[in-house]
Amino acid sequence: MIQLQHIQRDYVMGDQILHALQDVSLDINDGEYISIMGASGSGKSTLLNVIGLLDRPTAGQYFIDNQEVTSLDDTQLANIRSTYIGFVFQFFHLVPRLTAAENVELPLMLAGVPQAERKQRVAEVLKTLEISNRAHHKPQELSGGQRQRVAIARATIMRPRVILADEPTGNLDHRSGGEVIALLESLQQKGISLIVVTHDPEIGQRATRHITMLDGKIIKDELESAG
Amino acid sequence: MIQLQHIQRDYVMGDQILHALQDVSLDINDGEYISIMGASGSGKSTLLNVIGLLDRPTAGQYFIDNQEVTSLDDTQLANIRSTYIGFVFQFFHLVPRLTAAENVELPLMLAGVPQAERKQRVAEVLKTLEISNRAHHKPQELSGGQRQRVAIARATIMRPRVILADEPTGNLDHRSGGEVIALLESLQQKGISLIVVTHDPEIGQRATRHITMLDGKIIKDELESAG
Numbered sequence A, B: 001m002i003q004l005q006h007i008q009r010d011y012v013m014g015d016q017i018l019h020a021l022q023d024v025s026l027d028i029n030d031g032e033y034i035s036i037m038g039a040s041g042s043g044k045s046t047l048l049n050v051i052g053l054l055d056r057p058t059a060g061q062y063f064i065d066n067q068e069v070t071s072l073d074d075t076q077l078a079n080i081r082s083t084y085i086g087f088v089f090q091f092f093h094l095v096p097r098l099t100a101a102e103n104v105e106l107p108l109m110l111a112g113v114p115q116a117e118r119k120q121r122v123a124e125v126l127k128t129l130e131i132s133n134r135a136h137h138k139p140q141e142l143s144g145g146q147r148q149r150v151a152i153a154r155a156t157i158m159r160p161r162v163i164l165a166d167e168p169t170g171n172l173d174h175r176s177g178g179e180v181i182a183l184l185e186s187l188q189q190k191g192i193s194l195i196v197v198t199h200d201p202e203i204g205q206r207a208t209r210h211i212t213m214l215d216g217k218i219i220k221d222e223l224e225s226a227g
């Protein structure tokens, strides 16, 4: 259970302040499937970074399972992140010196998963995302959409409690995008909370709860009517 | 007039060869409007990089206005690129230490355009793309779609003969994406050749000529029927 209360995130630039998030409040129950849409610059990535413990709010409170987290130090945040959250970044943030397979394997190694199991799980997700034949290539040797799929594989391989996906199909053709959404939804069906930022209405409307942002605020937060 | 003849682009990895472009032939007349679509990994960015003189083919010939260019050295290629080609990269390649306005201004400075004219032209294109209020921010202080628009502004400000746009709306909401396409099409209406790689069929079908790629080959190259 995630609770954001009156979250504010300001960026101070000289004598100007930009209110990237303004009074954002949001409860996310376990296993929910939420889409976040809104204009470029409206605060979607900023909100996802706050939820993902990658960015501290300027003001407001953030509870994960009733524990307030904004006052934790960086090491404590990193610990919660590593087990709780899987993040697909808008621009991937892959490790340049590691191959695709090594990038995907990294969270499992950090968690101490034995080698045989790591290899098998990596092979499995690369196959699902149709990039097995690129496994031993580094990010700069991959196409845009191949890098995006490596980022998705890495974020999902640990079975986190929450998956935050920032525009996960932006560099993919329609069919590959469909495979990605199918993978994310299959994980959500097993109880993982899924939050997808997207500019694609076709993807946005698949979620059961729709959030729209504008100028740092949530202007719409609706459950889809049943049926 | 651009002519690609039997272009091949291989990547050699140890004892494996990947044929990223296989026997690609293509004539592009001045002022054409072409879309290139195809699966992730099919060779679209590679083809655009070859057309844009950023990558040399492994084999084949490439004529620009009847001059064969594959045998030119890097300096000669850079000279042709700077006047002839505007490139919107799939991942932008903005200069991190420069602000948005400085990134856009850079080609004009390199071309020796006087300061007053540079400032006016930069202000104009930033206004068209609705990022005037982000002009003095560096790329890491911009959202994904804002960075994308800076890349588009930079590529178009020199009025090149050819604009190559690699997925120019991938990080943009529907409305901002429409503004980008409107800008690119207004330039094409003035005689600039426009080649857009896209995964968005709504954008792809706006071109007058549709190319589809698969596994490094052009499998379809059709002029839209009139009316």
Ligand SMILES: Nc1ncnc2c1ncn2[C@@H]1O[C@H](COP(=O)(O)OP(=O)(O)OP(=O)(O)O)[C@@H](O)[C@H]1O
Residues within 6 Å of the ligand: A134, A137, A140, A141, A142, A143, A144, A145, A146, A171, A172, A173, B011, B018, B020, B038, B039, B040, B041, B042, B043, B044, B045, B046, B047, B090
């Ligand atoms: N430097 C490289 N070394 C080895 N292989 C490469 C390199 N760059 C690209 N490739 C491979 O060449 C193929 C074509 O890549 P390209 O980037 O042209 O695809 P694309 O059609 O633009 O895909 P996307 O829609 O995902 O952007 C891919 O399989 C890719 O992995």
Ligand SMILES: Nc1ncnc2c1ncn2[C@@H]1O[C@H](COP(=O)(O)OP(=O)(O)OP(=O)(O)O)[C@@H](O)[C@H]1O
Residues within 6 Å of the ligand: A011, A013, A018, A020, A038, A039, A040, A041, A042, A043, A044, A045, A046, A047, A090, B134, B137, B140, B141, B142, B143, B144, B145, B146, B171, B172, B173
């Ligand atoms: N480090 C920073 N410093 C200053 N301003 C920033 C910084 N990071 C983001 N911003 C600004 O905060 C606002 C929200 O950015 P954010 O990345 O959350 O937008 P977004 O909704 O994800 O947009 P897009 O759809 O283009 O990815 C933007 O106006 C952006 O320029």
Ligand SMILES: [Mg+2]
Residues within 6 Å of the ligand: A044, A045, A046, A090, A166, B143, B144, B145
């Ligand atoms: Mg974003």
Ligand SMILES: [Mg+2]
Residues within 6 Å of the ligand: A143, A144, A145, B044, B045, B046, B090, B166
């Ligand atoms: Mg590409």
